[in-house]
Amino acid sequence: MTRLLSAVVSVVVVVATLLVTPASSSSAAPASGRVRGEILQAGPGPAPKVKVLWFASDWTYLGARRATGGYSLTLPAGRYYLQFVDQKPNYDVTKNRPTTVSVTVRAGSTTVKTIRMRRGAAIGGTVRAGGKPGGGARIVAANTDQQSFEVIADKQGSYALGGLPPGNYSVFTYDRRERFVGRSTYLRGVRGSAFTKVDIALKRRAGSLLVDLYAGDQRYPGTAYVTAVSRTTGQFWTAKSTKGTVTFAGLHPGRYSLQVPGTGAWLGATVRPSAKVRSGRTAFGSARLTKRGASVTGRVVDANRPGNPLAGASVRLLNASGAELARTTSTTSGGFVLTGQLLTQSGVSVVVGPGPYSSYLGAGVSYCKYTSRRISGVGLTTGRATAVGTLGLPHLPDSEQDGEQCHTPAPAPVLARAGR
Known part of the structure; x- marks a missing residue:
């Protein structure tokens, strides 16, 4: 379910206390392990065909694949949720309910987890809309765990919906012609593999x-x-x-x-x-x-010549885990604004550097090769702008430059001598 916030916009510029460190060019790939096991049918019957979905510990979706009889996943070390979904059609009253397990993957190790799929509960009946068979009506069963299951009624308005986990359900029905409606039906204590008859009448315009x-x-x-x-x-x-x-x-x-x-x-x-x-x-x-996300403003200049702005610099905003939140490039004045649907958070970093295809930036005597710079410890506040100030971008070593004008420190300008 989408979780959304609503409030009044407030725009205040905050100058953050910054910790400047060189940007890391690369990071080691996390160590991986395996999780595998059998997929069994509880009770008689062949091994079911399922879809295996895996999620991070915060329920961020990571991937999916089909499996029959067993599964095997190679994942970075950490904690995950695995969900196994029977691939029988929703109208099959023998369909298994989804099975969800928590697993911990350890580096260089195999975790074994056997999965037993169990038949779910089912509902079924007929739909009438305006006193006539509600052919093509959509029936949705939503439980209090924020799971929903749906099926389409046939031409005669008959329907069946299987694979329901235990719980309390509200059954909503949608007229295909969008002419009639009715109140939802509440089902308390759906359990096991029982079938519950639910006839639906949509009577109101x-x-x-x-x-x-x-x-x-x-x-x-x-x-x-x-x-x-x-x-x-x-x-x-x-x-x-x-x-x-x-x-x-x-x-x-x-x-x-x-x-x-x-x-x-x-x-x-x-x-x-x-x-x-x-x-x-x-x-x-x-x-x-009415409410804006947080934003970050600043200006990129040549660290050797702070009066010279650097246009076209890559500017990225990373959260505490290193995931990218926003990116932009600096303007002709060196200025930049990182914005988006950014929420209040701490431990954010701004990484500034040349583009991905060339280390050159600048114009005139500042047309040189540059390296990246990271500004750590930036805090974001929803509805406010955080100013990181003027950021001097360091040059690559002198040995990699094309001329003395790009050496660090910058050479002193040569003054013309007046003639006699």
Whole structure:
């Protein structure tokens, strides 16, 4: 589920206390280990065909592959979550529920973890929309662990949905023609491999909602997928915005919260339009992103001649783990602004240097070969700009330069002698 923040923009320039260290040109690859094991079917039956997905310890998605009967992964040392998903179609009531395990991979070692897939619970029944078979209706079962499972009803409105893990579920139904709606069905204590019959009747006329989107005082740019969540039922609809406008059809009457993704330097937010959806009618509203991310400003100059700016320098912003947050190049004045949907954090670094294809920067006597420089210990604050000041970029050693004008320290200028 997208987690979004909403607040008022505040722009304050902060000059950070900086620790300057040379940028590391390379880092050793982390040591790796293996995790492997069997994939078994609990109870009778052949080994299931599954998709194996692996995630970092913070649930960042890392990769996926298919497997039958067993699996083997080579990963950097660390802690991971592995998820095994049965590849039977969702309408198969014998489908296994997903299995998730936590594993620790140790460098130069093999971790063995056997996986047993177990049949999930299932629901099924018929959908009627406006008193007629709801062919093509979409049925979504969402549990309190923020997992959702869905299936499409056949032409007669019949459906089945298998592979459900234990838990409490809300069942939402969407009319293919977007004409009728109904309240969600709540299922408490879904357990084991039991089948629960759930017949669904969509009796109420649906409404629609048209929302104009803004980022600050400008129209929301480009396209984005926006989600509308009913404040009454919790049911959600997702639609694509274009040219700053998004339209939701087939809505349950009532008021909605919109989850609007961030764009540019504007942070995403959950916004509550004042419009109220009514049966058979279109409601109109607006939603605005109001909070900017953090930013970093500075200027790149020749360390030997601080009065000479360096245009075209590569400037990157890295978090405490070394992941890139933003990048830009310096302007003709040497200035730069690193911006984006940056949240408050500490231990950030600014790395400045020549581009990836040439070590040359500058003009005139400053047209020389340069090395990189890292500024560590930078702190970011959402909605504020952090100024790192003027950054002198050091030259490569004299032996790698093309002329004495690029030597360090810079040679003293030769003064012309007046004639007699």
